[in-house]
Amino acid sequence: MRLVHLCAGTAVLAVVVSAGASAQVIGYTPPRLLRADIPPEPPPTVIGGGEVLIEFIVDVRGVVTRPIIVRSTPPYTQMVLEAIARWQFEPARAADERGIQREVQAPITVSAVFRPPTLYNGPTLGESPTQVARPSGDVAYPLEIVPPAFPPNAVFGSVLLYEVGLNDSGQLVEARGLAPSSGFDSAARDSLAKMRFQGATYRARPVPSVTYVLFGFRHPTAFASPVPTPKPR
Numbered sequence: 452m453r454l455v456h457l458c459a460g461t462a463v464l465a466v467v468v469s470a471g472a473s474a475q476v477i478g479y480t481p482p483r484l485l486r487a488d489i490p491p492e493p494p495p496t497v498i499g500g501g502e503v504l505i506e507f508i509v510d511v512r513g514v515v516t517r518p519i520i521v522r523s524t525p526p527y528t529q530m531v532l533e534a535i536a537r538w539q540f541e542p543a544r545a546a547d548e549r550g551i552q553r554e555v556q557a558p559i560t561v562s563a564v565f566r567p568p569t570l571y572n573g574p575t576l577g578e579s580p581t582q583v584a585r586p587s588g589d590v591a592y593p594l595e596i597v598p599p600a601f602p603p604n605a606v607f608g609s610v611l612l613y614e615v616g617l618n619d620s621g622q623l624v625e626a627r628g629l630a631p632s633s634g635f636d637s638a639a640r641d642s643l644a645k646m647r648f649q650g651a652t653y654r655a656r657p658v659p660s661v662t663y664v665l666f667g668f669r670h671p672t673a674f675a676s677p678v679p680t681p682k683p684r
Contacts, residue, residue, distance in 0.1 A: 455487045455612070455630050478546025479658045481651070482509040482557050484614060486539040489630050490530040492608050492669060493565070500567035500598070500669075501527040502580040504560060505535065506590055511554040513540040521560070521592075524580045531563050531665065545653060557653070558590035564598050564642075565667030568608075591617050591651040591660040599642035599666055605634045608670045613643060615664055619657035621650030632668075639666045 501524025508517045515538050520528060543557035586592045609632040616625035626643045628636060643664065651660035 455489060478544075478550065478552060479653045480544045480552075481658070481660045482513070482540040482543045482559055483661070484538060484540055484629065484663065485513065486537075487612060487629060488534040488537045489610050489612055490527075490534040490563070490665065490667070492610060492667065493526060493530065495568075495672070497526060498567065499524075499578060500667075501525075501563075501565045501578070502596055503528050503531045503563040503565075503665075504586070504592065504596075505531060506558055506560045506586050506592070507535065508556050509540045509542055509559050510556045511542050513542045515540075516556075520583050521586055522580050523583050524565075524578055527563060527565050527667075531561065535561055558587055558651075559662065560586060560590055560592040561663040561665065562593050562596055563665035563667065564596050565665075566598060566601060566669055568669040568672045570601055570603070570671045586649070589652050590649075591621065591662045592649050593662070593664070594647040594649050595645075597642045597645040599635075599638040599668070601668060601671065602634055602638050605668065605670070607634075609635050609668050611635055611639050611666045611668075613639065613664045613666075615643065615648070615662050617648050617650050617660050617662065619650055619659055621648045623648060629663075635666070635668050638668075642666065 502522055503524060504522035506519045506521055507515050510516050515535055542554040544552045545555045547553055611632055612630040614627045614629055615623060618624050626640060651658055
């Protein structure tokens, strides 16, 4: 796994500026990722792709607690769980009844979409994603995950991580590459631009938020060709 250390100073600046009015009303700032382990690429024996969605709580120490699997595809789910268990955040902050800012726990989601080792999108061998649960009502998450295209000139695979800043309406206002890869960044950002997101709430009020998206690109292999579509008779 790759270990990524991040600077907290400008992580979600665009989110706070874009949704400043709501942030000032209730004095809420979402958690911000400081350190992340990046899941590795799966072994060559895994011939399919997969989607994973996990919700967890960032406690007042900035530690990941109480992960809940929302969408699962083996073996990717376990890979993502093992990685986020070591993530470290700057905790969320909110104003108390006296207007004093304090650390508070907050829900966060991480979504992962791993492409199968094929050049084109389409049906492939391997297990399909399973919906295990529903996200909680307070957390921001993707309503639709759009698989990225594989860059035709890429000669290797990569796993990328993005911090997605949302305003209080759930609209994307910033996508910051925390573990980018120059050969795959454009494809990943094209995918993010097509996604729709559910925004977060705090104390039953909409707030600016962040969610995290992993993209796994696997180099195409001959044995993982798309499943042929039956021809009509």
